[in-house]
Amino acid sequence: MSDVLVNVERKDVPLRFEDLENEAQKHLDKNVFDYEQSGAGIEETLRSNREAFSNWKIVPRVMRDVSTVSLHTTINGQSIPAPILLAPVGMQGISHPDGELASAAASAKYEVPFIASTVSSYTLEEIAEANGNGKRWFQLYYPNNVEIAKSFVKRAEIAGYEAIVITVDMPLIGNRERDRSNQYSPFLLGAGKANYAADPVFQEYLAAKPGAAVLDEMLQTFYRPGLNWEDMKPIRDAVDLPIYLKGILHPDDAEEAVKHGIDGIVVSNHGGRQLDGCIATLDALPLIKERVKDKLPILLDSGVRSGPDIFKALALGADAVLLGRPFLYGLTIAGQSGVEQVIQNVLHDLKTTMSLSGIKSIQEINANAIRKTYR
């Protein structure tokens, strides 16, 4: 990976997030861009996610011999070259025709785990093939039909996915005002139905209902508003994989996760797309860490844009972060190469940040390295 870090030759994908977003906008229909970029409600949480990072500053050490700096780390014993994963982002085919196949191939190149969404544009088996020897996790939107839920995770296990991430912050869709005024939903148009259409249990269920259409039935079973802690058992019994919960913000829920034997959590507000007015993830992190300590790995997403952001999240107790929109915009602009460039730029930025902070390894990053300020 070291040669990767100095190779900054290709530059059709802008470095700065704002430029990346503006460039992606040029490639997309207005409705699609609005869907991806926007947050729920008045976008207070979307903004808070970024402000929270700005309220913390790194306090660097000097003369600490940073001639070799390693980004390598482990999560639940799984070795990863950097504390970075690609977040589950559904329906990537609306951004680029190659969709998840391109981003899964890009992530494999850097051994960055790719988290495939339930509502992908390609099936989880096709994505696994594109990801090859790379690392991949499967994100579950827990269907209202438990048999379909079990079938999804079993398929994922067979296809070489190494963890299940159950997203728990979507008992229903957030109030996406931009999408409502555009009257646009790629989901309702069926852009994320591949995994359902290819599922044997879903097919059986369809066959038992003459005249039923894939899209209608998928929309019927997609949401599980009754999701609760007891629902973890069928998944636990179906597969021999670690289970992460994505969308934890309250320390009580983090503690509950520990009590229920959950293997890891993702502190996330879905990139500001679900509950508007909720806490920024970086603000939620310290109390969660204080409550669960090292009992399970803590990942974090929502608003992570740069090396310094990753550094701050790790300093406050995260073990790794997920990137959402940054790689999605890279995909939009230049397909697989665009995602590769975004990953490469973030790795380079993190390494630079650590070196300039006097820190040689991920394990050395702690709260002594940052201080809260107010702008």
Ligand SMILES: Cc1cc2nc3c(=O)[nH]c(=O)nc-3n(C[C@H](O)[C@H](O)[C@H](O)COP(=O)(O)O)c2cc1C
């Ligand atoms: C266009 C889009 C689609 C998403 N689809 C999913 C999804 O299918 N499953 C899921 O768990 N999260 C989904 N998310 C949320 C991301 O996994 C992640 O939590 C969020 O994007 C992180 O914030 P960031 O975009 O600010 O990096 C989606 C986010 C975006 C922007």
Ligand SMILES: O=C(O)C(=O)c1ccccc1
């Ligand atoms: O847009 C999203 O954030 C998302 O995760 C989603 C997934 C399925 C249906 C609608 C939204």
